[in-house]
Amino acid sequence: MTNKPLVLLGDTGKKSFIARMKQEGFGMMYCERVPKKLAYDGMPWAWDNGAFPAWRNGTTYDVGAWHIKTLQLLSRGLPPPLFAVVPDLPTKGIESLKYSRDKSELVPNEFPKALALQDGMTYQTVKEEIKTGVYDWLFIGGSDAFKLHAGDWTKFARDNGKKIHYARASTLEKLEWALHLEVDSLDSCFSIVDGSTLQPVHGYLCKRTSQRCPISEVIE
Numbered sequence: 001m002t003n004k005p006l007v008l009l010g011d012t013g014k015k016s017f018i019a020r021m022k023q024e025g026f027g028m029m030y031c032e033r034v035p036k037k038l039a040y041d042g043m044p045w046a047w048d049n050g051a052f053p054a055w056r057n058g059t060t061y062d063v064g065a066w067h068i069k070t071l072q073l074l075s076r077g078l079p080p081p082l083f084a085v086v087p088d089l090p091t092k093g094i095e096s097l098k099y100s101r102d103k104s105e106l107v108p109n110e111f112p113k114a115l116a117l118q119d120g121m122t123y124q125t126v127k128e129e130i131k132t133g134v135y136d137w138l139f140i141g142g143s144d145a146f147k148l149h150a151g152d153w154t155k156f157a158r159d160n161g162k163k164i165h166y167a168r169a170s171t172l173e174k175l176e177w178a179l180h181l182e183v184d185s186l187d188s189c190f191s192i193v194d195g196s197t198l199q200p201v202h203g204y205l206c207k208r209t210s211q212r213c214p215i216s217e218v219i220e
Contacts, residue, residue: 006185029187047084055090067106083114083137093120112136119146137163
């Protein structure tokens with residue numbers, strides 16, 4: 001891979017920020033809101049399943065409501081997303097793998113499907129799962145501890161002909177790490193909090209690096 005990862009930021013309608021996003025080529029990760037149109041023509045985008053925020057907030061995940069929104073999204077006639085994340089069960093490992101298999105049919109065939117990787121999944125079990133041909137992308141979710149293995153999962157994706165997304169790159173350190181791994185895409189809300197932070201984030205994303213992962217716990 002020789003290109004920079006596609007960067008997906010949080011959903012926003014602020015015109016000045018969208019103008020800067022267009023200039024930088026950044027896109028959006030949609031989750032709750034079903035957009036009537038993209039923020040700008042040709043914008044890269046993806047469709048998350050909402051399972052993680054429900055888990056984080058301690059609320060019940062309503063997969064049925066998400067499916068309705070997905071069908072609404074399909075009816076809008078937008079260009080296809082990079083991927084849609086198949087519903088999953090955060091922190092549930094193999095149980096999540098089986099759950100995603102059962103729920104994969106809820107994602108329209110027009111949308112490339114991403115399998116959310118979680119704590120407890122192994123390379124062997126995921127390899128058996130992707131043999132089904134259902135998934136086009138692997139989506140590095142899970143805990144911070146699980147993401148310490150992001151380099152191995154990125155190599156795994158490459159070796160098995162899948163694209164790879166790094167989820168929730170919420171700090172500059174994680175942004176730099178995802179860049180170093182040369183993932184296909186990443187999402188972050190780091191720079192959505194304040195438009196003035198977009199330029200520093202862009203600085204991190206523009207440069208190439210051969211440095212070790214700046215997260216001190218990582219041992220390559």
